[in-house]
Each structure stands twice: as structure tokens, then as C-alpha cells.
Amino acid sequence: MNAALAGGRPDSRAVRSAPPLEPKSHLDAALLSGTVTNTQLTLVQIDNYGPWTVTPEPRREMDLQTLQSRLFADIAQFVGYRGGYAFFTRFDNMVAVTNGLDTDDHELLQESMGNRYPVTVSLGIGVDPNPAVALEQATEGLQRAGSAQDGDRREVLVGDPITDGSDDVSIAHFDVNDATGKYTDQLNEFDSFIQIEQGYAALMRHLREEQGGLSFFVGGDNIIAVAPEMSTDAYQGAIDHVEEAVGVDLKVGVGRGASAHEAGMAAKHALEECRHRGTAVERGDVTADGA
Amino acid sequence: MNAALAGGRPDSRAVRSAPPLEPKSHLDAALLSGTVTNTQLTLVQIDNYGPWTVTPEPRREMDLQTLQSRLFADIAQFVGYRGGYAFFTRFDNMVAVTNGLDTDDHELLQESMGNRYPVTVSLGIGVDPNPAVALEQATEGLQRAGSAQDGDRREVLVGDPITDGSDDVSIAHFDVNDATGKYTDQLNEFDSFIQIEQGYAALMRHLREEQGGLSFFVGGDNIIAVAPEMSTDAYQGAIDHVEEAVGVDLKVGVGRGASAHEAGMAAKHALEECRHRGTAVERGDVTADGA
Amino acid sequence: MNAALAGGRPDSRAVRSAPPLEPKSHLDAALLSGTVTNTQLTLVQIDNYGPWTVTPEPRREMDLQTLQSRLFADIAQFVGYRGGYAFFTRFDNMVAVTNGLDTDDHELLQESMGNRYPVTVSLGIGVDPNPAVALEQATEGLQRAGSAQDGDRREVLVGDPITDGSDDVSIAHFDVNDATGKYTDQLNEFDSFIQIEQGYAALMRHLREEQGGLSFFVGGDNIIAVAPEMSTDAYQGAIDHVEEAVGVDLKVGVGRGASAHEAGMAAKHALEECRHRGTAVERGDVTADGA
């Protein structure tokens, strides 16, 4: 474990609300040594975006929403066509699983965004068996290059992609049991959303704190986590935790593969298995059509 | 569970998952009578989306992410050009403030989406001084027409827009104090995101439960709330609540106007005032350039 | 009638390349007086685009293609939702029929493009019963403000929209008889395209020179013309001209309406009538669903 992550954060509030990653007893040494999964994450940060949105005057909110979601869509397409996954996160900062993408790919993405948008992006790459550690690396690379709101820091590209393509990535795809029947068709949309959000908030913290897994809400009642190697019991524990904490019932399909897409497709098929069998956790291998 | 939340609703399932809206003592009768603000909300629901995403096989996640975010972007542009605001919410269900949009506008949006996407949308419209009540109406209209996952329920349009354009809407634009300095430039992106998410989760519940206000995360460290008439003290109370609950420091600009865009522009300018003055709550009138 | 236009085209380059518009004997005074149709055209010109595409180095061509076609799509949506038609023309210069759009609409379009693209647009508006004259006005407005490649001329908006909405616009929708059977399913795609292009080139010149009508290729085998008031014989004459000149068989539906969309929908329905009846020219009124 990285010292910066394990402690040493001076501000007590930050520590309280963004707890450091701790080694867990059920993660054995082999898992942490990186022989099993190895996640490559890229932090995509729009350069100096906040100031831009209010210069010279605050810009129309719907233009900003359109800009952000289309820029994300383009990144999702770019990364997705190479087997990766991208998550919108905060839109001005996006996280992508980029196993299989090399430095040239990252440069191409950066160049193309700069050619087509009024803003530019900086990219930080990190690699580690533990996703939270990989993202820590990716973020630190950009932070060292300057502030996200430093007008002179543009189109930074830092970090070293995996050169040996032999590693796997692990993806867990969660959804809410009968979300349509229990929420969408019963409650007003905002109250449905509160339920889903609560489930997400509980899961995101639990997986981050207990495992170093990074969970992203991807729409509807779906949450996709970039996970380290985790046992079935650990997934069941996460589901139990969310049910106990906020009363939201999840199930999860887990997949492994050489890319996020392969792992994610295996996870989706495993989630379909949950649906058919009424189970809470299923694990899938990469299927023929998962490539 | 909050007592106000726990009671009043006859259906036990609804009660648990959909906290009823209660009149608050600090909302006087005049406010509830609709003479001051009147919010028109539209629920945009993709028809039968969940089943479509896994038929005949689970579809590529990045294609779904691209589809969803572009569809939202198109709705944001359509609604935004007419003075409205759209929020992505869960992406398969989106909420828009549509004061100023009539039934023809809604039909045009529906037709255009159907012409350009592989999915269709249903639209429910609700109007009330209290946003939560307006959304309740909008949602109920669609729910009465059938389930969100009913394959035969397509392109429903229900609800009656405001015909008299004299009413106002109220928009509050929150952001996090020094989010870049405290989070983005200090923590890894996921831990920054956890902070923002926690602030959002606390605020969304508070405003919903206490006021019937609906808050939406719009990227970065920004949250936009569609609000009923609320006092400055009530806004300060919301900010205090979030700080106490999760340690996230917010400020807010509040605006009123004939449309969400006008109100929102006034709110953005008021938020700039907070920045310049170091205050936590500022209220803005519609400015000349807000139209 | 100007000799240069009426035939012969004596002067080599200037006359040939910028044929002046002259009243035609078959256009009676009433038509020119504006009581029948009145077309409002907007020239959308990307500011200083050519230099931008090679600064500091030539940009990736596929990024430029993407940028151009998406920018056009956004303009088509914006204008289309207000009842107008936009044509891609040269992409860096686009022509739109904007009857029904006022100055505020134009400002909004300009602002929104500037918020979401790395380039800005200037807009010139012209109004006349004769489309070529209207476009001449629109173009001259921008030309007076500076060169298209003047780096300091940005976001110009000139010209006066129609304030009285009582005027009509006329749209003619042409297609090629059995283009699929004769070309697409028989020739290689480029040779099919040559046929369509030749038909278009012949029609665009004929309608421009003889009538002041402006024809735009809109994909497939479709050409849409913004026309002055023209008799059925004049349409038949245009079709005959194209058949004789390049051997491409066209048919046309003609519509009138308060907006390009209304007129265009009537034209589309009239074109369907041609298909059913085997006729070459049909005229349509605005139908109930044309609005």
C-alpha cells in the first residue's frame, strides 16, 4: 500500500469523508502483488474548465450540459472502440479504464478533442492491481503538472501505460432488483432517483473503503465497478451492506477479461444469469462474443 | 426515518420509498397557493429502455453511454433554446423545467427523438408551485399510461402545460467552496468525487424533504435546484445542514424569472456575487442579459 | 434582361462566375412585389475557418469532417425546430431558410455555437421574394463587415428579419426517378454519385439562372430548392432541361407555407403523389400535419 493513501492526510475532514485505502484481510498478498488483475486508469481532466464556464460571463447552462455530455460521449466512443470503459464521473473530470490503450492512443484522443471542442483535456495514466491506487497515480501525475484551474497547464499527458498486454481487468455490473416495479412505476421520478442515488452512495463508499474498487453510476439502476480481485463473499458483503444501510437490494455480475469491454460483457452476461436464477452474485468468464 | 417522511402516505410501499411531501411551517399559505412561483416540469422517460439494452444480447456499454448522453444533450439543447433546463437524472428518466414550452413543443421533441434514435420517449407534464408536487403529477401521468417497461406503451404525452405565461420559476445554483483547492488538486479523482457526491446526496434529500425542492448534480462541483419560494434563511439552513452532515461547504446563488434560463442566469450571477463578496447566499434579479 | 444571363455568357470569367440576377419575363410584377412569397435566408459563415484548419499545422481531416458535419447538424436542428431549413452547402458557408426566426433567434444560435465549438459563426440575413436576391443581401451584409478570412471579424450579425409573419415561402423537393434501380443497384457507388451530381449541377444552374431559385443536394437522390413563385410549366421546363442536358430524370413536389418546414412537408407529400400517379410535377397545399 501506498503511504500517501494509507494515512498522512493532514486534513481530518478529508480523511473522514474520503477514507484511506486499507489492506483487507480477505485480500491476500498475491492479489496485491498484481499477478492477477492489473487495472490501467486514465483521468481525463478538462483544462481550466470552471473559469471558462464563467468567462467573460456565465455561459448558458444548457450549452454547458450539451458540451459536457457530448464530450463524454466522444470519449466513451473512442475508449470503447479500443475495449475500454469511460465514466462521466463529474464531467469535468472523467475516469476511464484504458487497458489496451497505449500512449499514441492517448495522444490521438487529446489531439482530436482539441480539434473539435472549445476546451482541451489533460490525461493522467496510472496502473495498479488496485483501482484506487491506479487512480491515485493518474491523479497525482496531473496534480504535479499544475492545478486543474491553472490557465497555463494545457494538454498534459503523463503516466505510463501497460506495455505487456497479458494482464486482466475485473468489472462488476450491479443493478437494483425490480427497480421498475418498486420505484419507477411507483414513486415520482425524483424519489426513485433518491433511492438509486442512496444505493449508489452506499456502494461507492463501501467498495472504495473496503476494497479500493471504484463504482460509477451509469444510468437507470446500473452501477459499474472497476474492481480488484474480490471473492464472491466480498461481493455478497457489499450487497448486504447496501441493503442494511439504505434498504436498496442489489445484485451483481462479475467478469474478468483482457479489456474492460471483455470483462464488462462477461459481467453483463453474469448479471443476466442472476436474473434467470434469482441469485445475487454470479461470475462470468469471457464469452465468445465478449471480445 | 424522518417523521414527516414516514407518515401520511397510505400505501406502505410508497411510504417507505417515496417520502411524502409535507407543508413546512416556514412556507406560508401564499407560497403554496401558487401566486408567486409556478414550476412546470416534464418527465422524459425512454420507453422500455432496460429490456432494449439487453435484447437480444447485452449491448456494448460504451454504445449505451454514448446513446444516453447524446440523447440527453439533444433534449438539453431543445429545452434550453426555449428557456428551459433539462437534467440527466438517471438518463433513462430525465427531468426538465419546461415553463414556456407548450404541448406542440413537447410533440415536436417527441417526434424528433423518434426520428433520430433507436428508442422513443414518453413525456409527462406537471405544474405546481412546489416542484416535487409538479413532478409527482408528471410521473403519475406516465404511470397511469402503463409501466416504463411495458413494450406497448410508446410515445405517451400527458399533462397540461401552463397556458398563462405570467408565472415565475425559481432556480438555485450551488457550488462547493474551493473545490479545486480542497479536492481536485489534493485527492485522487474518485475521492474528490465522493466528497461532491456526499454533498449532493445530503442536499438533495434535505431540499426534497424540507421544501419539495429538486436538486440535480450538473457536473464539476455544481448542483442546480428547482426550488419553491424559499427564504434566505432556508437556503442558509440547507447549507448548514450539508456542512454538518458531511462536511462539504456550499454557497448558493438564487434567481427568479419567467423561465428556468432567466432564473438560472440570475442565479449564476448571484453565485458570482457570493464569490466576490465571500457570502454564502445571494439572490439575483433577472438581468438584462438573462433573457 | 441582361444579355449575359439570358444566354451566351460572353465574358469569360467574371460574368461566368458571378451571374447577375435579372428579372425574368415570366415572373410578373406581382411576384416581385412580395405579395405572394417572401423568402428570408440566412448565410451562416464560419469565421476565418480556412486559416484555422491549418494553424499551427494542418488538422486531422476526419476531425474537420466531424466538426463540420456536427456543426451543420446543430444548425439544422436549431433552425428546423423553428420551422426553417438549413443546407450544408460548402459547410464553412451554409444557407438557411429562416422565415419565422427573428433577431433574437439568430443571436441565440450564434451564442450557442460559440459556447460549444472551437470556431464562431457570423450570420447575414436577407429577405426578398426572389431567393437569389435574398441571399445576395445576406451575403453582402457579411462582406461589408469584412472578409471571411479576416481574423478580427467575428460573430457578425447583420440584416433584418421579416417582422410581419404573413408571407409564404415556396419549397420544391426533387428526386431522381428510380435512382436505386437505375444507379445504386447497378453502378459502382461513385458512378451512381456522378449521375446524381450531374443532375444536381444541371438543375442548380438552371434554376439559379432562369428563376433565382436555389437548389441544394440533401443526400441520396434528393434535391431541395428554395424557389420563387414558379408555374408548373416552369418546373416541367427545369425537369426537361436536366433530362436533355445530362440524361437524369427528375420529378418534383412543390409546396407553399408560412415556413420552410410547412412548405417542405407539402412538397414531400406532393412528391409522394408524383410517385403514386407517375407524374413529374405535383403541387401541394399545407396539410394538417405539415405544421
Added chain:
Amino acid sequence: MNAALAGGRPDSRAVRSAPPLEPKSHLDAALLSGTVTNTQLTLVQIDNYGPWTVTPEPRREMDLQTLQSRLFADIAQFVGYRGGYAFFTRFDNMVAVTNGLDTDDHELLQESMGNRYPVTVSLGIGVDPNPAVALEQATEGLQRAGSAQDGDRREVLVGDPITDGSDDVSIAHFDVNDATGKYTDQLNEFDSFIQIEQGYAALMRHLREEQGGLSFFVGGDNIIAVAPEMSTDAYQGAIDHVEEAVGVDLKVGVGRGASAHEAGMAAKHALEECRHRGTAVERGDVTADGA
């Protein structure tokens, strides 16, 4: 040379307007033998698009324009990120230079379009030193599978990509000398467009008939040709032909490379050389930044 191309076309009109490809004396045997350049072209055809646009009623033209240009933009991005070039051609039929894209890439493109648009695409691939012959192959593959308007022919993928990546492609990038000064800043936009169109029409026919080269208008005053091996004299001859036929002055940069992007970037740099030197034809090698 293919017999079907060289002659034998039964319909005299088609022959007249889409002349068969003839071997030219200035193309030596080595060039035709395919040892130097080898172009892989993909025909992208929207399945049954014409009927779809009028079913059950004619659809809004601006929605069709938006759909078409965004679909093209997505193909341009997909192909472009892999080093290819895509041209909008007729929008319902698009032509792409796909050297470097294998069958998996084509399947991925097809799947992704089907996931995100209300229409599907069929793809035909052809390979030949002569672009017209390559497109003939690509087109025939789709034609054999059924009509473009056969409702049952969907998502066809035919043809064999190059498996040995050692071949080159040749790209010529033309533009009009001082188009802004002579046309854009002088004439109304439609008359400028007529000039450019005439130049394009003359060039597209000349290169097709004399060389088997395929020229595509790409906006502004730019034309990009996918060319066989051609001498500098042959390029000068094409420019002279266009000047004599329609009075439009062109210049051209020519590039070679392993991909359309590499060749095209070399062509763009060569065109910049024309600009600086005042020459009409320049040839470029792949530059370091062309990859």
C-alpha cells in the same frame, strides 16, 4: 482491367455519363500491377433508407439532415481514428478509405451504428491499386446481396480487407486558388458555391474517367481524391482540364502513406508548399507528424 468496367455496359446513357475506366498511356504497367499503391475502399450503405424516410409519413427534413450528418460524423471519427478517411458522398451511401481496418473493425462499426441509430448499415469492402476498381468490387459485393431498398437485406458485410499491411495509399488534396478573394468575398454564397461545384464536377469526372481516381468534395474549396499512382504531369493535366472546362483554378498536394491519414497529411503539407511557393502541384512524403 475489369471487363465490366472497360466497356460492356449495356445502357448507353450510363456509359455516357459514367464512362468506363480506360488504361492511360501515362500509367505504366508497374502502376497497374498493384505493386506500388493498393487502396482498400469500403462502401457504407444505409439499409433501405429511402423507404424509411417516408414511412409511415415523410419525416421532418431537418431530422433527416441531422441524422445523416451525425451518422457520417461518427463514421468519420471511427475510420479516422484508425487512419482512414470517410467521405459523405450521398450520405445514404458513403465511401471510406479503410487501409489498415480489418474485418473485426468493420463488424464493430456496424454493431455500434446499429446500437445507436434507428437505421442499420451494410458494408462492402474492395481492394485494388485502382480506386475505381476497388469501389466496383465493394459495390458489387453489396449488390449481389440484394437491393439497397430490400427491406430484408440488413447489416451485410462482404469483401476481404488487405491482410498484409505493406501497401500504400495515395491521396491528393486540391483546393481553389484564392477562393475567398475571388468568390466568397465577392459573390453571393450560392454563386460562389456554383463555381466550386463546377470545379468539383469537372475534376471528379476527369479523374474518374482518365485515371480511376475518386474525388470527393470535403467542404470549403477543398476536394480530396483517392488516387492511383499518377505522375506530376497527370496532376497538372487534371488542373489544366478544370481550368479550361470551367475556369476554376486549382492546385494540389499529393501524398503517399500506409494509411489515408498518413497520405492525406503529407498531401496537406504539400498543399501548404504550393501556397508558399506559388506552385500548382507538390508531392509530399510522410512526415514525422503525419502518423
